[in-house]
Amino acid sequence: MPRKRKKHSKLPNGYGSIRYLGSRRRNPYAVHPPAHENPDNGLYIVPRALCYVDDWYVGFAVLTAYKAGTYVPGMENTLKPALEGADLDDTIKRILAGYSQGKNGQGPTFKEVYEDFFADKFYEGHHYSRSTVYASQMAFRHCKSLHDRVFSTISAKDLQDNLDACPLKHASLELILQLYHSLYHFADGRGWCEKDYSKFVSIKKEDDDEHGVPFTEEELQMLWTHNADPIVELLLIMCYSGHRISECKAAEVDLDEKCFRGGVKTKAGKSRIVPIHSAILPLVERRIARDGELLHGAISEYRKHFKKTLTRLGILGDPEHTPQDCRHTFSMLCERYKVSENDRKRMMGHSFTDVTNRVYGHRDLNDLRSEIEKIKAVTSV
Numbered sequence: 001m002p003r004k005r006k007k008h009s010k011l012p013n014g015y016g017s018i019r020y021l022g023s024r025r026r027n028p029y030a031v032h033p034p035a036h037e038n039p040d041n042g043l044y045i046v047p048r049a050l051c052y053v054d055d056w057y058v059g060f061a062v063l064t065a066y067k068a069g070t071y072v073p074g075m076e077n078t079l080k081p082a083l084e085g086a087d088l089d090d091t092i093k094r095i096l097a098g099y100s101q102g103k104n105g106q107g108p109t110f111k112e113v114y115e116d117f118f119a120d121k122f123y124e125g126h127h128y129s130r131s132t133v134y135a136s137q138m139a140f141r142h143c144k145s146l147h148d149r150v151f152s153t154i155s156a157k158d159l160q161d162n163l164d165a166c167p168l169k170h171a172s173l174e175l176i177l178q179l180y181h182s183l184y185h186f187a188d189g190r191g192w193c194e195k196d197y198s199k200f201v202s203i204k205k206e207d208d209d210e211h212g213v214p215f216t217e218e219e220l221q222m223l224w225t226h227n228a229d230p231i232v233e234l235l236l237i238m239c240y241s242g243h244r245i246s247e248c249k250a251a252e253v254d255l256d257e258k259c260f261r262g263g264v265k266t267k268a269g270k271s272r273i274v275p276i277h278s279a280i281l282p283l284v285e286r287r288i289a290r291d292g293e294l295l296h297g298a299i300s301e302y303r304k305h306f307k308k309t310l311t312r313l314g315i316l317g318d319p320e321h322t323p324q325d326c327r328h329t330f331s332m333l334c335e336r337y338k339v340s341e342n343d344r345k346r347m348m349g350h351s352f353t354d355v356t357n358r359v360y361g362h363r364d365l366n367d368l369r370s371e372i373e374k375i376k377a378v379t380s381v
Helices: 056-068 076-083 088-103 110-121 130-141 156-164 170-188 217-225 230-239 281-291 299-313 324-336 341-348 355-360 365-372
Strands: 017-020 029-032 051-053 252-254 259-261 273-275
Touching (some): 130 170, 156 170, 230 324
Antiparallel strands (some): 252 259
16 A cells, blocks of 8 residues: 655745655656746746755755745755754744744735645646636736735625626636635635635626527437437437536436436526436436446546547537537527426526516426426437
């Protein structure tokens, strides 16, 4: 049984980072100086490693020397003998406590928390797509009103006011809200906040990214013919439930009640209940029995196989189909088979703007099941 690596002290924001890259490397620890902002575009950059060492404590000594301005390349090769026999953990705790108190008696700012979060997540050797990195940086840039605020003093109203003031589309606002959640989770793990105020923030703008091309009747028929394919299987489940691909990760499957519970995005989306249409129930049961969940693996992997599978089946679409088109297919089927408009909104997780439906428009599972079963599958299993 492999020996567990020792847990070391968390380094405070602005100190730099020490990344473990795997046991197969001779020098498995990458020592990075603090992330910094590019003045030309405002994007945060994780600098290249100062060096690679075989011991975490040597890495800490390198960063301490770097902060003091005394580090020179190659000095890491001379540090290990000098560290042997010393009570390193207590010494490190005293150094870090003094550093944190001297830098900011009130704790880190929003900007400093982000810098540490960014360095922690997007470090060398940990691969993320450029679009993922850019999305995080874009979201941070649109939190300018919060940048210099001490993180622990920011309220839910401050977060909401910043979000409300952003003249962006719904999808971009979602990235900002997701950044809030990520930063509070990160800060909580370091004792920099007492409460997660991000959970009280919501997007008030109507969802404006509901666009796409539904699958045609002929395409649906082709998909049903190949429903044994795991990629097609989930595709059909989304077409007859209105779920986004991300919701296949988040939603709970209740086979006893034959429904999906929960989702993503808005409060209405997260709390919704969608009956499992009788046509896709065997697919859902088969998938849960085989994989234990609706979407097993990364969303990015499913997207890649989604495109390959449709190409193989000759279902190309014009423009090319994406997983989001499954949601539009559900909306189209609801309209075609005269599903109640309000129930369609409920099952798709749309928010109601009128008070009557928002407060009094309760519908139970049987009501929704009666509506969704109006939809006739092109070909059942």
